[in-house]
Amino acid sequence: MSDPIDEQNGVDHHDDGQAEFNDLLDYSRNITKTLFGKQLLIYPGSLNIPDDRTMRRRDALKRIKTRDQYGNLMEELVKPDHPLARPRPNVQLEMAPKENIDANAKESAAQKQSQDKTVALTKKIESAANSVRSLILPWMNSIDKKSSAMDEMIKPEWHPPWKLYRMISGHNGWVHSLAVDPSNMWFASGCRDGLIKIWDIASGRLRITLTGHISGVRGLAVSDRHPYLFSCGDDKMVKCWDLEQNQVVRHYHGHLSGVYCLAMHPTENIIVTGGRDSVARVWDMRSKEQIHCLTGHTGTVGALQCMDGNSSQLITGSYDTTIRLWDIKMGKTMNTLTNHKKSVRALALKHDKSAFVSGAFDNLKQWTLPDAKFVQNLSGHNSIINCLATNQQNVLVSGADDGTLFFWDWRTGHNFQKFASPVQQGSIESEASVLAMTFDRSGARLITGQSDKTIKMYREDPNASEETHPIDWKPDITRRDRF
Structure with missing residues (x-):
């Protein structure tokens, strides 16, 4: 087996x-x-x-x-x-059920600890992200605002360049004031030698010389409704000249010091003067009586502009760096502008009276009317701005103590031309100061009075075009944000 x-x-x-x-x-x-x-x-x-x-x-x-x-x-x-x-x-x-339970418990604890760490890390990341967001968002918003501001900025209108075509000699001192006849046939100039000269605007020839002031003539104004020429000067006098008789017919007494500026109301028979006594005085043209003495400035009243309206009808600029808007009927200040940091020596109204511009050493500033809201700064001058002028083509011109003329596009504030005014033979460069300026009634000619004792006339270059003189412009997104 x-x-x-x-x-x-x-x-x-x-x-x-x-x-x-x-x-x-x-x-x-x-x-x-x-x-x-x-x-x-x-x-x-x-x-x-x-x-x-x-x-x-x-x-x-x-x-x-x-x-x-x-x-x-x-x-x-x-x-x-x-x-x-x-x-x-x-x-x-x-x-080994117990070991499995322990292992599961350990695994659960490890998972929970990992989850806690993940949550803590997530919170830290969110906190850091919020911090970064708080820093980045204002910057992004500013970029968006600047981008939108850049999109909203309008390209300036093209203007032909201006050129000097005539230099008139005849005064024996600084030319402080200018005024153009309503018919645009002649203009008057006031000099530091106390003389007033009337010139043919087409030929530049002297028509007549008016004597009467014993000191420099600081202001001139020609009436649109009467054959009158008004003048004021360092001799504290305000005079009314009858141009048909070529003699003084009225005197306006009241200023305690030199009278630096003069303006006529466009519709009322009143004139306004301002001077070194820090006040602006409102006069009845016919009766020679003082209607108001407008006090409030603490320095020389160096510039005046009158306008027609229901509220603010007078603008004054002072060496105390302020600008005041007045109601002539009430004789009260309606608004005070303190944006300038230097003496305000020049004012000019836009041709449609919807805005005005002020000039000082720091820069030019544009304002709306009648609410006097700030619009924009016009910077570029490196000297005291003595005078301003505007025409119907929205061209603004500023003249400075260093003899420079800046031409601006009113709407955008673009400086499309800079011109250094030459001095006449025998004068030094320091005598090139532009002290007065005005456009003729058509706005096609610019007339300036300077410290080299000359009167200069400018006009647009007829041969210029957008192809030969293109606009040199780029958006400036920071300019409008400053006061």
């Missing part, structure tokens, strides 16, 4: 010893050939390598020997409660 173990493994008991011997012999022979095959001239191709059947036989012998010698011990190790028992996969799952 055969052994059941041998039958189970499929090996005959009779051949076990012989097979084992053969295997050992083969093994020894193989080792010998491997170690000494080179010396014995035995090549690897001639080695006897066991086949698959031999390898299966060896495995069967190993299993038989293991069961014979360690069978009892293996049965003990198979029991789950034995201390040396090898854990099976299903046993490990059943025996």
Whole structure:
């Protein structure tokens, strides 16, 4: 009867010893050939390598020997409660629920800690982002505002350049004042020598000389409705000249010091004067009576402009750096502008009376009327601005103490031309100051009075075009934000 173990493994008991011997012999022979095959001239191709059947036989012998010698011990190790028992996969799952729970707890704690760190990091990132946003947003808003402001800025209108075409000599002192006849046939000039001269505007020839002031003539105005010329000067006098008789017909007494400026109301029979006594006086043209003495300035009243309206009808500029708007009927200040930091020496109205401009050493400033809201600065002069003038083509001209003329586009404030006025022969450059200026009634001629004792006349260059003199302009997004 055969052994059941041998039958189970499929090996005959009779051949076990012989097979084992053969295997050992083969093994020894193989080792010998491997170690000494080179010396014995035995090549690897001639080695006897066991086949698959031999390898299966060896495995069967190993299993038989293991069961014979360690069978009892293996049965003990198979029991789950034995201390040396090898854990099976299903046993490990059943025996380690606590470890799994601990591992899960640790994993959950780690995940929670990671989540807490993530939340904290997210909060830090959000805080940093908010800080950066608080810094960037104003900058971005300013960029947007500047971009929108740049989009809104209008390209200035093209104006032909102006050129000097006539220089008139005849005065013996500085030319402080100018006025043009309503018919645009002649203009008058007042000089520091106390003389008033009337010139033909077409030819530049002298028509007549008026004498009467004993000191410099500072202001002139020609009536649109009467044949009258009004003058004022350093002799504290205000005079009315009848141009049909060429003589003084009225005197207006009241100023305590030199009278520096004079203006006529466009519709009422009144004139306004201002001077070194820091007041502006309103006079009845016919009766010579003083209607109002407008006090409030603390320095010389250096510029005046009258306009027709229901409220603010008078604008005064003073050396105390302020501008005041007055109601002439009430004799009260309606508005005081303190934007200038230097003496205000010049004022000019826009041709349609919807705005005005003021000039001082720091810059020019444009204002709306009648509410006197600031519009924009016009910067560029490096000297005191003595006079201003405007015409119907929206050209604004400013004259300075250094002899320069700046031509501006009123709407945009673009300085389209800078002109250094020449001095006449025999004069020095320091005598080039532009002290007075006015356009003729058509706006086609510009007349200036200067400290070199000359009167100069300018007009547009007829040969200029947009192709020969293109606009040199680029948007300035910072200019309008300043006062």
